[in-house]
Amino acid sequence: MRIILKNYTPEPEKTCARAAYESVSPGDSSRLINEEFEGEIDLKAMLKGALDRGHVSILEHASQTFDIERTDRSLTHQLVRHRLASYTQKSQRWVGAGQFGYVMPKSIEKDEKANTIYKGTMSDIQSAYEKLIKLGIPQEDARYVLPNATHTNITVTMNLRELRDSLYNLRICNNAQEPIRDMASVMLIGSKITVSDLGGIVFDNIGPDCLRKDKNCMDILNKKKDSSCIKRAAERMEKVNKIADEYAKDFIELGEGKYLKIDFSDYHKDGLFYYVDDLFIKKIAQPPLHKLEEFVKL
Numbered sequence: 001m002r003i004i005l006k007n008y009t010p011e012p013e014k015t016c017a018r019a020a021y022e023s024v025s026p027g028d029s030s031r032l033i034n035e036e037f038e039g040e041i042d043l044k045a046m047l048k049g050a051l052d053r054g055h056v057s058i059l060e061h062a063s064q065t066f067d068i069e070r071t072d073r074s075l076t077h078q079l080v081r082h083r084l085a086s087y088t089q090k091s092q093r094w095v096g097a098g099q100f101g102y103v104m105p106k107s108i109e110k111d112e113k114a115n116t117i118y119k120g121t122m123s124d125i126q127s128a129y130e131k132l133i134k135l136g137i138p139q140e141d142a143r144y145v146l147p148n149a150t151h152t153n154i155t156v157t158m159n160l161r162e163l164r165d166s167l168y169n170l171r172i173c174n175n176a177q178e179p180i181r182d183m184a185s186v187m188l189i190g191s192k193i194t195v196s197d198l199g200g201i202v203f204d205n206i207g208p209d210c211l212r213k214d215k216n217c218m219d220i221l222n223k224k225k226d227s228s229c230i231k232r233a234a235e236r237m238e239k240v241n242k243i244a245d246e247y248a249k250d251f252i253e254l255g256e257g258k259y260l261k262i263d264f265s266d267y268h269k270d271g272l273f274y275y276v277d278d279l280f281i282k283k284i285a286q287p288p289l290h291k292l293e294e295f296v297k298l
């Protein structure tokens, strides 16, 4: 799987902080994008205060757009359950499967016998699909023989609230299946690197419930926390934070319009991010502050 963070709201944390200012200040929030008043308001405190008070809807003013490429239809079925988002997925009606690619689950990859069964089945499906197409069956009907494993591409746009409180918190948890856990973890690395204009407050306290709140995991209600599971979750989050910190410096130096590439193949041998090959993050232009005269003209 390849993940591309191709677009996002510039100055995401400031954008959310300015929205918070709108709600609590008698003044116009346009002051905050005016050169004249720069530094007048402590935007970082404004954002932190709003989030601490649970005023999290301000996070809906900034969004991020990711392309998820060469993933599979099982994963995208899980992804689109996160409803407060926009999705566009490669159509199997209009785009023929051709020689279709597919995802190989880790457990099957490792087991020789399972591997042979899996690849043989994929090959049989390929041949059935081709035969149906040759018989004149429309792509939209022939696709019914295609497996969950079939490669697909999907573009997803989510606001920071949905990313933070739904996708990342639920899917980085060990209860989520590994491919979507890997996808969410790597997307979070992209989010952390790009949502940092006020120090990265938004994605500071993030991850599965067990790491954020002093409560039992939902899946082991009324029991003590499963310490080995929590340990693995903590290790994963530590790795996510470390990679984000490491590449944040490279990203700062990157020219506008260029992409930062993070290769995950090195982590595969440690069993981490197995389903993700690489992440690309585009450096987008940050808007300049306005001058007072521009407002006078308006």
Ligand SMILES: Cc1cc2nc3c(=O)[nH]c(=O)nc-3n(C[C@H](O)[C@H](O)[C@H](O)COP(=O)(O)OP(=O)(O)OC[C@H]3O[C@@H](n4cnc5c(N)ncnc54)[C@H](O)[C@@H]3O)c2cc1C
Binding pocket: 081, 082, 083, 084, 162, 166, 167, 170, 171, 175, 176, 177
């Ligand atoms: C580990 C795991 C296992 C899962 N297993 C299954 C399964 O076996 N079968 C299955 O069907 N699904 C399963 N799911 C999917 C799960 O049920 C949710 O659909 C998915 O996690 C999205 O969560 P959500 O609905 O809270 O989030 P979103 O759709 O992203 O919504 C975000 C939040 O907005 C609010 N919201 C959104 N829509 C509404 C609404 N209509 N009414 C009120 N509030 C709303 C809620 O507060 C919600 O938490 C699983 C998810 C996980 C993480």
